Amino acid sequence: xxxxxxxAKQIFAKYGVPTPRGIVANTPEQAFLNAQELxxxxxxxxxxxxxxxxxxxxxxxxAKSLEEVKTLASEIxxxxxxxxxxxxxxxLVQKVYIEEGADIKDELxxxxxxxxxxxxxxxxxxxxxxxxxxxVAEETPEKIVKVAVDPAIGFQGFHGRELxxxxxxxxxxxxxxxxxxAKALYNxxxxxxxxxxxxNPLIKTGAGEFLALDGKMGFDDSALGRHPDxxxxxxxxxxxxxxREASRYGLSYVSLDGEIGCMVNGAGLAMGTMDTxxxxxxxxxxxxxxxxxxxxxxxxxxxxxxxKNPNVKAIFVNIFGGIVRCDRIANGILEAxxxxxxxxxxxxxxxxxxxxxxxxxxxxxxxENVIAATDLADGAAKAVAAAKGE
Ligand code: ADP
Ligand code: MG
Numbered sequence: 001x002x003x004x005x006x007x008a009k010q011i012f013a014k015y016g017v018p019t020p021r022g023i024v025a026n027t028p029e030q031a032f033l034n035a036q037e038l039x040x041x042x043x044x045x046x047x048x049x050x051x052x053x054x055x056x057x058x059x060x061x062x063a064k065s066l067e068e069v070k071t072l073a074s075e076i077x078x079x080x081x082x083x084x085x086x087x088x089x090x091x092l093v094q095k096v097y098i099e100e101g102a103d104i105k106d107e108l109x110x111x112x113x114x115x116x117x118x119x120x121x122x123x124x125x126x127x128x129x130x131x132x133x134x135x136v137a138e139e140t141p142e143k144i145v146k147v148a149v150d151p152a153i154g155f156q157g158f159h160g161r162e163l164x165x166x167x168x169x170x171x172x173x174x175x176x177x178x179x180x181x182a183k184a185l186y187n188x189x190x191x192x193x194x195x196x197x198x199x200n201p202l203i204k205t206g207a208g209e210f211l212a213l214d215g216k217m218g219f220d221d222s223a224l225g226r227h228p229d230x231x232x233x234x235x236x237x238x239x240x241x242x243x244r245e246a247s248r249y250g251l252s253y254v255s256l257d258g259e260i261g262c263m264v265n266g267a268g269l270a271m272g273t274m275d276t277x278x279x280x281x282x283x284x285x286x287x288x289x290x291x292x293x294x295x296x297x298x299x300x301x302x303x304x305x306x307x308k309n310p311n312v313k314a315i316f317v318n319i320f321g322g323i324v325r326c327d328r329i330a331n332g333i334l335e336a337x338x339x340x341x342x343x344x345x346x347x348x349x350x351x352x353x354x355x356x357x358x359x360x361x362x363x364x365x366x367x368e369n370v371i372a373a374t375d376l377a378d379g380a381a382k383a384v385a386a387a388k389g390e
Pocket of ligand 2: 214
């Protein structure tokens, strides 16, 4: 689960990670009042969506008067903000964060992510803040310092010194400020079961202080049960409604932009199926793992979710029956054709436990849209051909 910048900054503040002061608003009038309450003479109006790159997309603007705050807020609220992370359709802005303008001397990058190979959180820092970190990683990887922290010992002085050295921070006061910042950020990460925190940019002010100018946080969904305060920060409007519905039925669904709907059991087979579709010249419309406990109901639900996507021109069902029995899947397909209008060809490859029974069920049902496939390659080829209308 991800949260908004203003929410991440609320958590930062609790742990003593310094941020500029700010107040969130839903209307231009409220934005005006927020700026008035913050005081000062420069404010930044920031679109709150679950995506980065807002500045370049026109979602972060500087205002030099209270009236300008109001005008900018009215322009940004309600806009369909397109950034490199939203996809071409963009995201609707429903909230703006009004923040005091900061005195930026230097822009750095600081993040914490889980390194699954090392089985430890890794703090990443770079002097190249404000830019896309992916680009820095690709073009000048030596400019990113990575420090793994063993959770058994926590953040220690030597971790901090490695970061200071990598960032070239030599001034004594700045060193002290930075160490305090990094340690507090590590605590935010650990205490809240975060999966990632990204501060880009982390700024150094003219006074040598460090401030989180931006804040992104993602959490481990499986740990949300112990963080009701974070669960409360969930913004459903930012999440894909189909993915949420799928998760209610125990289906792992991720929508993609291709044409062939996929229904597969097991994440590995699902990835392999998508690769094979690509190899055969087609494009998958989704990732869907029906899981090990798939039954007629979940399969029918899977069809319903896949078919909501108007780009879907064919559906490829690729199930290898182990714990999942193929006859149950076959019944699920029948159920689906009764419950929803399956208006595209369905290519079915069922193999493993009870495959012959499944073939019999489908044959006897005589559904016109169903095409049988013998193996993965055959199924993928038939799905690609069907999607092309061949
Ligand atoms: P995003 O990463 O989504 O584009 P940021 O929060 O990083 O959004 O803001 C983009 C840029 O806007 C920053 O790199 C910074 O230059 C400027 N900016 C953001 N917040 C402030 C602020 N409070 N004061 C001054 N400049 C800001
Ligand atoms: Mg940013």
